[in-house]
Structure formats: structure tokens, C-alpha cells
Amino acid sequence: MNLLTAIRTFFTAGQGVFRGMKDASEDSNPIELFKDWFETAEKSGIILPEAMSLATSTPDGHPSLRTVLLKSFDEDGFVFYTNYESRKARELIENPQASILIHWAVLHRQVRIEGPVERVSDAESDTYFASRSRGSQIGAWASMQSKMLGSREILENRVKEADKKFAGQAVPRPEHWGGFRIRPERIEFWQGKADRLHDRFIYSRETGAWRGSRYYP
Numbered sequence: 001m002n003l004l005t006a007i008r009t010f011f012t013a014g015q016g017v018f019r020g021m022k023d024a025s026e027d028s029n030p031i032e033l034f035k036d037w038f039e040t041a042e043k044s045g046i047i048l049p050e051a052m053s054l055a056t057s058t059p060d061g062h063p064s065l066r067t068v069l070l071k072s073f074d075e076d077g078f079v080f081y082t083n084y085e086s087r088k089a090r091e092l093i094e095n096p097q098a099s100i101l102i103h104w105a106v107l108h109r110q111v112r113i114e115g116p117v118e119r120v121s122d123a124e125s126d127t128y129f130a131s132r133s134r135g136s137q138i139g140a141w142a143s144m145q146s147k148m149l150g151s152r153e154i155l156e157n158r159v160k161e162a163d164k165k166f167a168g169q170a171v172p173r174p175e176h177w178g179g180f181r182i183r184p185e186r187i188e189f190w191q192g193k194a195d196r197l198h199d200r201f202i203y204s205r206e207t208g209a210w211r212g213s214r215y216y217p
């Protein structure tokens with residue numbers, strides 16, 4: 001690596017390039033590893049470290065992507081919230097398989113997660129919905145996500161109507177709004193390193209237990 005490349009790598013890649021994946025091995029628990037990486041991303045000052053790309057596909061194999069926010073994760077899976085009548089939700093209901101991707105550019109880190117998807121329980125969606133701001137709650141009633149909208153004014157009028165409807169009371173969760181959980185079967189960690197000789201570990205769940213392997217970059 002020449003000096004210029006080294007300086008550029010230092011400033012753009014931050015700590016990640018130099019840290020490598022010392023903490024990863026064939027026996028690591030990928031959920032624990034994800035937690036460690038997520039906490040590092042939160043501390044790094046990245047805006048929206050929880051933003052992730054969500055890929056879905058129609059049953060006949062047409063893929064689509066969009067950004068959603070990761071709201072919780074544990075051994076059971078990775079949860080995001082959305083409108084159950086949106087395009088992504090319709091695709092997930094017809095073909096309950098998803099892939100999510102998070103790229104923390106400043107850390108030179110990428111995580112890919114794949115697996116089957118299910119709706120979270122109504123109780124879990126209720127709890128999360130209740131924690132949102134009133135404005136977001138009203139927005140969930142007003143927006144017919146992914147449907148064509150004639151004008152901004154129509155949306156603003158729908159917000160006013162919902163606001164009036166629930167004036168002076170707690171906003172209940174609309175039935176068309178809630179969470180999905182991706183139950184991971186494959187999790188890949190990618191750590192950028194100098195000279196494109198990156199570290200990659202792929203973990204897959206076999207008969208309940210995680211097994212990891214190192215891969216060529």
C-alpha cells in the first residue's frame with residue numbers, strides 16, 4: 001500500500017480496518033458478535049446505525065429493496081416495523097423469506113442476514129407502537145403506505161382526520177401496522193482490510209446450533 005492509499009484508508013475506514021475480526025472464530029455466536037458490532041456502530045457516531053436494506057421477493061422471483069430500521073434483535077431474530085399492506089409486507093406474506101444488509105461505511109463493516117420471516121405477536125407490536133411519538137402513531141393511521149397518492153394535501157387531511165378522531169385519548173395501533181421478525185439462518189460478517197484482503201465469516205444454523213467458517217473475500 002502506498003502512502004496516499006494508507007492515509008485515505010486511515011481517514012475513511014476508521015478503526016475497523018485495523019481492528020480486523022480478532023473476536024470472530026468458527027465457534028463464535030453470531031448474535032453476540034452482531035451485538036458487539038452494533039454497539040460499536042452506535043458509539044461511532046454513525047447516523048442511524050440501525051438503518052438496513054431489506055430485500056424481499058415475489059413468489060416468481062422479482063426482488064425489491066428498501067431501507068427499514070432495525071428495532072430489536074436477539075436469538076429469535078431481527079425485528080422491524082411497517083405497514084402490513086405495503087409492498088414489502090405483501091411480498092413477505094406471499095413469500096416469507098428475506099435478506100437484510102447493514103453497511104457501516106466508516107467502520108468498513110457489512111453484515112448480511114438471511115432467513116424466513118414471520119409477523120411478530122400483536123402484543124409485541126402494541127408495546128412498540130405505544131412507545132412511538134404521537135405524531136408517528138397518527139402517521140401510521142394516515143398513511144396507506146405503498147399506495148398511489150394524488151397529492152400531499154390528501155395525506156395532510158388524513159393526518160388531521162386521524163388527529164381529530166383520537167383527540168384526548170391514546171392512539172391505538174392500527175391493525176394494518178406491526179412488526180416482522182427475520183429468523184436468521186445465515187449471517188455473514190465482512191470486515192474491510194487493507195489491499196482488499198478482507199475478513200469474512202459466514203455462520204449458518206444447523207440443527208439449531210450455529211456453525212461458522214471463514215471465506216475468501
Ligand SMILES: Cc1cc2nc3c(=O)[nH]c(=O)nc-3n(C[C@H](O)[C@H](O)[C@H](O)COP(=O)(O)O)c2cc1C
Nearest residue numbers: 051066067068069080081082083086087088089146
Ligand atoms: C432511513 C430510512 C428508514 C426507514 N425506515 C422504515 C421502517 O422502519 N419501516 C418502513 O415501513 N419504512 C421505512 N422507510 C421507508 C422505506 O424505505 C420504504 O420507502 C417504504 O417502507 C415503502 O416500501 P415498500 O413500498 O417496498 O413497502 C425508511 C426509509 C429510510 C430512508
